Amino acid sequence: MKYFVGIDIGATKIIFLLLANNKIVKKKKIPTPKTKIAFFSALKENLVLETKPIAGVGIGVPALLDIKRELVLNSPNLPYLNNCPLPQLVKGFLFKKSAVAMDNDANCFALAEACLGAGQEAEVVCGITLGSGIGAGIVLNRKIYHGAYGSGGEVGHMSIKFDGYKCSCGSFGCFEEYASEKFFKRRKISSKELEVEASAGDKKALQLFSDYGKYLGIGLANIVNVLDPKIIVLGGGTSKTSKFFMKSTQEECSKRIISPLAKKYVRIKKAKLGEFSGAVGAALLLIKK
Amino acid sequence: MKYFVGIDIGATKIIFLLLANNKIVKKKKIPTPKTKIAFFSALKENLVLETKPIAGVGIGVPALLDIKRELVLNSPNLPYLNNCPLPQLVKGFLFKKSAVAMDNDANCFALAEACLGAGQEAEVVCGITLGSGIGAGIVLNRKIYHGAYGSGGEVGHMSIKFDGYKCSCGSFGCFEEYASEKFFKRRKISSKELEVEASAGDKKALQLFSDYGKYLGIGLANIVNVLDPKIIVLGGGTSKTSKFFMKSTQEECSKRIISPLAKKYVRIKKAKLGEFSGAVGAALLLIKK
Numbered sequence: 001m002k003y004f005v006g007i008d009i010g011a012t013k014i015i016f017l018l019l020a021n022n023k024i025v026k027k028k029k030i031p032t033p034k035t036k037i038a039f040f041s042a043l044k045e046n047l048v049l050e051t052k053p054i055a056g057v058g059i060g061v062p063a064l065l066d067i068k069r070e071l072v073l074n075s076p077n078l079p080y081l082n083n084c085p086l087p088q089l090v091k092g093f094l095f096k097k098s099a100v101a102m103d104n105d106a107n108c109f110a111l112a113e114a115c116l117g118a119g120q121e122a123e124v125v126c127g128i129t130l131g132s133g134i135g136a137g138i139v140l141n142r143k144i145y146h147g148a149y150g151s152g153g154e155v156g157h158m159s160i161k162f163d164g165y166k167c168s169c170g171s172f173g174c175f176e177e178y179a180s181e182k183f184f185k186r187r188k189i190s191s192k193e194l195e196v197e198a199s200a201g202d203k204k205a206l207q208l209f210s211d212y213g214k215y216l217g218i219g220l221a222n223i224v225n226v227l228d229p230k231i232i233v234l235g236g237g238t239s240k241t242s243k244f245f246m247k248s249t250q251e252e253c254s255k256r257i258i259s260p261l262a263k264k265y266v267r268i269k270k271a272k273l274g275e276f277s278g279a280v281g282a283a284l285l286l287i288k289k
Numbered sequence: 290m291k292y293f294v295g296i297d298i299g300a301t302k303i304i305f306l307l308l309a310n311n312k313i314v315k316k317k318k319i320p321t322p323k324t325k326i327a328f329f330s331a332l333k334e335n336l337v338l339e340t341k342p343i344a345g346v347g348i349g350v351p352a353l354l355d356i357k358r359e360l361v362l363n364s365p366n367l368p369y370l371n372n373c374p375l376p377q378l379v380k381g382f383l384f385k386k387s388a389v390a391m392d393n394d395a396n397c398f399a400l401a402e403a404c405l406g407a408g409q410e411a412e413v414v415c416g417i418t419l420g421s422g423i424g425a426g427i428v429l430n431r432k433i434y435h436g437a438y439g440s441g442g443e444v445g446h447m448s449i450k451f452d453g454y455k456c457s458c459g460s461f462g463c464f465e466e467y468a469s470e471k472f473f474k475r476r477k478i479s480s481k482e483l484e485v486e487a488s489a490g491d492k493k494a495l496q497l498f499s500d501y502g503k504y505l506g507i508g509l510a511n512i513v514n515v516l517d518p519k520i521i522v523l524g525g526g527t528s529k530t531s532k533f534f535m536k537s538t539q540e541e542c543s544k545r546i547i548s549p550l551a552k553k554y555v556r557i558k559k560a561k562l563g564e565f566s567g568a569v570g571a572a573l574l575l576i577k578k
Contacts, residue, residue, distance in 0.1 A: 064548065064549075066550065073549070122437065123437060124436055124437045146517070147413055147516055147517020147518065147551075148411065148412060148413045148517050148518055148519035148551070148554075148555070149517055149519075149548060149550040149551040149554055149555070150517070150548070150550060151513075151514070151517045151547065151548030151550065151551050152413075152515070152516060152517040153515065153517075154514040154515070154517075154547045154548060155514065155515050156547075157514045157545070157547040158447070158511040158514055158515060159449055159507050159510065159511060159545060160448055160449070160450075160451050161449075161450050161451055161452065161462075162449050162450055162504075162507045163450070169547050170544065171510070171544060171545040171547075172545075173450075215451075218448055218451045221448065221460070222447040222448060222511070222515075223515065224440075225440070225443040225444065225446045225447055226441070226442065226443070226444050226447060226511075226512065226515050226516065227436055227441060227515065227516075228435070228436020228437050228438055228439070228440045228441040228442075228443075229436065229437055230437035230438075255459065255460060256446070256448060256460040256461075258440065258443045258445075258446040258458050258460075259353065259438060259439070259440030259443060260353075260362070261355065261438035261439060261440065262436075262437070262438040262440050265437075265438055266437070266438070
């Protein structure tokens with residue numbers, strides 16, 4: 001049996017897991033260290049803990065990457081990783097110089113859900129994480145689609161209203177301005193807080209979720225019209241409140257899909273693998289190679 | 290040497306050509322017949338004209354297709370083709386029951402440009418036709434990307450302003466409402482007429498082209514953010530006036546691309562193969578199989 005380590009590096013926590021035969025056999029969670037030195041000590045320490053011979057290590061990073069050159073380009077939440085050749089450094093920690101692969105965290109999420117989660121058996125899957133922003137990954141035949149320059153699937157920055165809100169990226173009317181937590185933040189609330197009110201039957205709260213769902217549906221329809229996925233998988237913190245917005249998302253999305261076949265058959269599903277999806281996807285980076 | 294027939298069925302003309310070794314060795318243009326009977330007679334007649342043994346026939350159709358079931362679903366300009374199993378009927382006309390393939394006309398355009406035109410050598414090409422609407426095709430490693438239900442690449446119906454103009458498809462703010470001839474028509478002019486004024490140095494005409502170019506740039510940026518193509522190839526009637534709008538297209542597109550690599554390297558080019566691109570792409574449907 002081959003053992004693969006998956007590491008999901010998040011802004012606040014790092015998840016390590018050991019995957020064998022597509023099953024999690026061991027897992028660990030640590031707080032993300034605040035300095036570069038502490039970060040690499042933690043990485044080294046948690047990797048050598050494994051006594052099994054490791055076939056490879058996959059790393060998911062919340063950052064813009066140069067996939068070909070194996071470089072972290074820009075990690076807004078972990079700036080000490082900027083310009084870091086992370087896979088090469090991790091390779092140095094490993095006894096037998098096992099294979100090491102790296103990808104964007106949203107791509108890892110999408111890969112995990114496409115291979116072992118809500119998108120199983122579909123040749124075209126788009127995995128989307130709804131949180132402080134919108135991350136996404138496209139998986140074609142169980143492989144991450146990177147595009148020509150490694151930025152395929154940056155759907156959060158599609159303009160859905162070209163003269164709309166200014167986005168932190170400098171553009172206007174980006175999808176994530178309308179369908180991430182930014183929607184709620186602009187209204188001085190979070191989806192989690194609003195959920196409490198909606199659960200108590202508050203009409204304003206329910207309407208707000210319905211409005212949010214519409215915006216989400218608009219962007220998903222764009223994705224369907226361009227990519228024509230079989231399944232769209234929604235993950236991330238905001239997706240936990242999906243029972244309050246999914247109906248309006250489905251309705252708005254359906255209205256805006258041009259193909260009658262896609263309109264009828266495309267499925268929008270909730271992610272299945274929970275908080276470990278990123279680390280599972282990271283481990284799968286190597287298994288699929 | 291193998292000979293392939295490519296047929297490009299347009300609303301007003303049908304182009305037949307014979308492709309051998311990626312070169313056009315014979316071509317013919319006829320007006321599109323007005324009735325179904327006349328259409329099939331014309332098809333049959335022009336196919337048997339070829340004395341060379343034909344390895345296959347590819348057909349490009351201006352319609353929504355069910356690729357897997359080889360059916361024309363909906364052809365707004367040639368309604369007599371609706372629900373027609375075109376490839377099967379054409380097969381009946383051929384002496385040796387050669388292979389017959391069918392695809393959407395914009396997909397054929399994109400395939401031709403990706404294999405033999407402005408997109409050569411690029412692994413990810415998006416070919417876009419700017420005309421009365423916007424058609425598009427995505428070509429990955431010289432193969433048409435169809436998506437899960439055959440409608441991949443319907444970029445003309447991305448919402449770029451979700452509360453914008455109502456589109457003929459029923460949705461709002463579709464890309465083609467802003468960046469096809471519809472833009473000019475709304476201003477009681479065509480791009481061709483406006484070109485005359487712009488060529489004479491008319492400032493209002495130049496400004497109008499610049500405005501058009503911005504809208505086009507917005508949609509192209511969306512395509513770059515989702516698909517990350519290496520090259521975008523622009524064809525169709527409106528693209529003939531590109532010298533008047535390309536600068537503003539490039540500028541607006543660049544502003545809205547999130548990835549610094551894609552921003553720097555993606556290329557927007559004019560199509561190279563001219564009016565025969567659709568028929569060439571149709572012939573390539575079989576060569577690439």
